[in-house]
Amino acid sequence: xxxxxxxxxxxxxxxxxxxxxxxxxxxxxxxxxxxxxxxxxxxxxxxxxxxxxxxxxxxxxxxxxxxxxxxxxxxxxxxxxxxxxxxxxxxxxxxxxxxxxxxxxxxxxxxxxxxxxxxxxxxxxxxxxxxxxxxxxxxxxxxxxxxxxxxxxxxxxx
Amino acid sequence: xxxxxxxxxxxxxxxxxxxxxxxxxxxxxxxxxxxxxxxxxxxxxxxxxxxxxxxxxxxxxxxxxxxxxxxxxxxxxxxxxxxxxxxxxxxxxxxxxxxxxxxxxxxxxxxxxxxxxxxxxxxxxxxxxxxxxxxxxxxxxxxxxxxxxxxxxxxxxxxxxxxxxxxxxxxxxxxxxxxxxxxxxxxxxxxxxxxxxxxxxxxxxxxxxxxxxxxxxxxxxxxxxxxxxxxxxxxxxxxxxxxxxxxxxxxxxxxxxxxxxxxxxxxxxxxxxxxxxxxxxxxxxxxx
Numbered sequence: 001x002x003x004x005x006x007x008x009x010x011x012x013x014x015x016x017x018x019x020x021x022x023x024x025x026x027x028x029x030x031x032x033x034x035x036x037x038x039x040x041x042x043x044x045x046x047x048x049x050x051x052x053x054x055x056x057x058x059x060x061x062x063x064x065x066x067x068x069x070x071x072x073x074x075x076x077x078x079x080x081x082x083x084x085x086x087x088x089x090x091x092x093x094x095x096x097x098x099x100x101x102x103x104x105x106x107x108x109x110x111x112x113x114x115x116x117x118x119x120x121x122x123x124x125x126x127x128x129x130x131x132x133x134x135x136x137x138x139x140x141x142x143x144x145x146x147x148x149x150x151x152x153x154x155x156x157x158x
Numbered sequence: 159x160x161x162x163x164x165x166x167x168x169x170x171x172x173x174x175x176x177x178x179x180x181x182x183x184x185x186x187x188x189x190x191x192x193x194x195x196x197x198x199x200x201x202x203x204x205x206x207x208x209x210x211x212x213x214x215x216x217x218x219x220x221x222x223x224x225x226x227x228x229x230x231x232x233x234x235x236x237x238x239x240x241x242x243x244x245x246x247x248x249x250x251x252x253x254x255x256x257x258x259x260x261x262x263x264x265x266x267x268x269x270x271x272x273x274x275x276x277x278x279x280x281x282x283x284x285x286x287x288x289x290x291x292x293x294x295x296x297x298x299x300x301x302x303x304x305x306x307x308x309x310x311x312x313x314x315x316x317x318x319x320x321x322x323x324x325x326x327x328x329x330x331x332x333x334x335x336x337x338x339x340x341x342x343x344x345x346x347x348x349x350x351x352x353x354x355x356x357x358x359x360x361x362x363x364x365x366x367x368x369x370x371x372x373x374x375x376x377x378x379x380x381x382x383x384x385x386x387x388x389x390x391x392x393x394x395x396x397x398x399x400x401x402x403x404x405x406x407x408x409x410x411x412x413x414x415x416x417x418x419x420x421x422x423x424x425x426x427x428x429x430x431x432x433x434x435x436x437x438x439x440x441x442x443x444x445x446x
Contacts, residue, residue: 021161022160022162044198045191048259051261057264059265060259060261064190064265067209114260115260129260129347132259132348
């Protein structure tokens with residue numbers, strides 16, 4: 001069997017790489033494109049650390065094939081900041097110390113962005129439901145919830 | 159770890175050609191949230207994975223003449239937000255919103271949930287209570303299979319290896335009806351049902367009698383199925399608290415759960431009793 005040439009549009013840029021038919025999008029982004037922001041945790045759709053946006057929707061990139069990514073708009077954590085200016089959610093996670101080891105953080109930020117894009121003023125319950133597909137084993141969830149809530153409340157971080 | 163080829167046909171005709179011309183095993187890929195992991199851990203096998211998401215018929219979603227046509231690749235997120243489903247088949251919208259996480263719902267399809275045929279699949283009771291029909295194609299053409307006859311055991315269906323589910327037809331809901339799906343999991347989100355109950359109740363607004371009752375259970379037998387004896391306790395009667403209790407007890411007797419990591423037989427039977435009562439009460443509350 002041969003590797004397949006694919007063009008992946010990630011964070012607005014096209015990357016031409018070769019992938020195996022069974023290779024996950026996560027694996028292609030990390031090992032072929034060399035964007036290592038999205039992480040592999042469980043590798044089966046439970047932990048959400050590989051969460052990325054595909055056409056604006058969060059997905060677990062471990063459960064999507066790289067070949068399915070052709071023609072899609074893919075956003076990873078590397079595409080979240082505007083140059084060196086961090087996204088408000090990133091600033092808020094720092095301010096509220098919503099991370100410790102950091103492995104889950106890119107996934108949480110993607111889920112939080114997707115949540116606020118669709119529901120700019122979520123309740124605490126809606127925030128918790130929105131990030132239920134992301135597991136954190138360090139902080140517990142309160143700091144993460146507070147960090148998301150702060151952005152929803154329009155807090156300024158500069 | 160399986161290795162496989164990948165193909166992505168653009169039309170149903172190409173799918174038929176692929177399915178009839180090949181001696182290799184072909185598996186359709188919709189959201190992939192079950193299949194990709196199952197292939198990775200050797201729980202299912204495939205020579206070719208066929209992405210069916212680019213085919214129009216698999217993406218149809220329309221509610222015309224009171225009938226819902228739901229393409230097999232339509233995502234849970236799309237289903238749970240589609241207003242005609244929320245209005246006419248509320249249990250289906252509710253259960254689509256319970257499958258996995260947001261990330262999973264953005265990819266997973268109702269058709270995939272059906273074909274994966276997990277006994278605990280959340281969306282299946284909501285389809286059974288509305289007598290949903292699966293539209294299947296293979297080399298010999300199309301056949302329509304009531305979902306009630308679709309499942310043959312855990313992870314297995316009546317589909318032949320060279321057939322795929324194209325869409326699900328859901329007939330019009332009865333007049334003056336509503337539905338509700340509840341499942342029990344030990345935490346608030348992101349778990350597999352220990353037991354699930356979908357209930358549809360239709361009443362005669364003049365007499366308040368129950369004209370039609372449908373109760374379907376998940377995670378408490380080898381296949382998702384209806385609790386027909388519990389249904390018949392309600393039909394023809396004005397539903398009161400005594401009948402609700404009786405129907406819950408009957409559903410609990412009708413189901414045949416197993417002991418496993420998620421719960422014991424005894425616990426699951428108790429859950430069916432409670433969830434059946436709660437879903438009926440909720441329907442009555444809405445209809446009143």
